[in-house]
Amino acid sequence: MFTGIVQNLGKVVKYSNGELEISTLLDLSYCKIGSSICCNGVCLTATEINSHDGQFVFKVNIGEETQQRTNFSPNLFNKLIYINIERSLIVGDEISGHFVYGHVDCTTKIKKIIKLKNSWEFYFENFQNEDKKFIVEKGSIAINGISLTIAKEDNKNFSISVIPHTFENTNLKYLNIEDLVNVEFDYFARFLINDRSS
Numbered sequence: 001m002f003t004g005i006v007q008n009l010g011k012v013v014k015y016s017n018g019e020l021e022i023s024t025l026l027d028l029s030y031c032k033i034g035s036s037i038c039c040n041g042v043c044l045t046a047t048e049i050n051s052h053d054g055q056f057v058f059k060v061n062i063g064e065e066t067q068q069r070t071n072f073s074p075n076l077f078n079k080l081i082y083i084n085i086e087r088s089l090i091v092g093d094e095i096s097g098h099f100v101y102g103h104v105d106c107t108t109k110i111k112k113i114i115k116l117k118n119s120w121e122f123y124f125e126n127f128q129n130e131d132k133k134f135i136v137e138k139g140s141i142a143i144n145g146i147s148l149t150i151a152k153e154d155n156k157n158f159s160i161s162v163i164p165h166t167f168e169n170t171n172l173k174y175l176n177i178e179d180l181v182n183v184e185f186d187y188f189a190r191f192l193i194n195d196r197s198s
Contacts, residue, residue: 001089002038004100004147006170009082010039013057020044020072021059026085028056036102038086040171041145041182042070043102070104071144071180078179082171084145098140098147104182106131110175111157120162122172124181126153134185142184146170 008026015021022039028049031037035046037058044060051057067073089095112123124143126135135141135158139150148160167173175181 002043002086002100002102002145003089003095004098004142004145005086005096006084006146007086009169009171010085011082012079015062015074015077015079018062018064018067019047019059020062021057022083022085023055023057024085025055026087028058028087031058031087036088038084038088038100038102038145040071040083041100041102041142041184042066042072042104043088066104069106070182071107076180081174081179084170086145096147098142099187100142100145100147100184101187102145102184104184106183107180108183110177110179110181113175113177119164120167120172121151121159122162123157123159126156126158131185134189136189139189140186142182142186144171144181145184146172 008024010022010024013021013023031046031049033046036043037046046058046060048059049056062072071077109125110122111125114121126132135150135153137150137153141148141150146166150158151161152159162172
């Protein structure tokens with residue numbers, strides 16, 4: 001389990017045959033083989049961890065289900081884009097965002113980015129299927145593993161407001177229009193909606 005507060009960025013070293021190798025400055029010293037690490041919002045299992053001079057390099061496997069559902073698809077994945085990294089939550093840690101499970105539901109595209117005086121507005125393509133019910137103004141959502149709040153929504157798009165700290169410390173600053181992002185809907189909203197509909 002995670003909180004959606006990105007702790008550092010990772011850079012792709014190699015991605016082939018379903019194995020992803022990432023380097024990061026995030027301290028993974030207490031992580032071990034089998035530990036869960038959130039990568040762009042996807043809960044992945046570390047299969048190898050090495051360190052040298054404060055730089056950590058770890059490997060994870062990307063299964064077919066994850067490739068189909070996320071932006072880790074070999075056909076779509078941009079190896080130049082930095083990856084948001086978060087270690088798994090430890091009992092007693094501060095929960096600054098919201099509960100993020102690392103079970104990405106789907107992807108969506110960035111449709112517009114607006115730089116304002118004190119923030120950025122990111123607009124994403126809204127869903128035209130049953131997932132649209134999870135897009136609610138002031139509701140929580142995880143985008144590439146970042147805990148964010150939905151600011152506005154209409155039939156075509158939904159938007160989030162991004163403060164400078166979040167922009168500078170996540171891979172949002174490297175993204176462009178039409179890029180795919182991973183989406184995890186808020187689990188509390190999921191259970192509440194499913195309970196009301198049953």
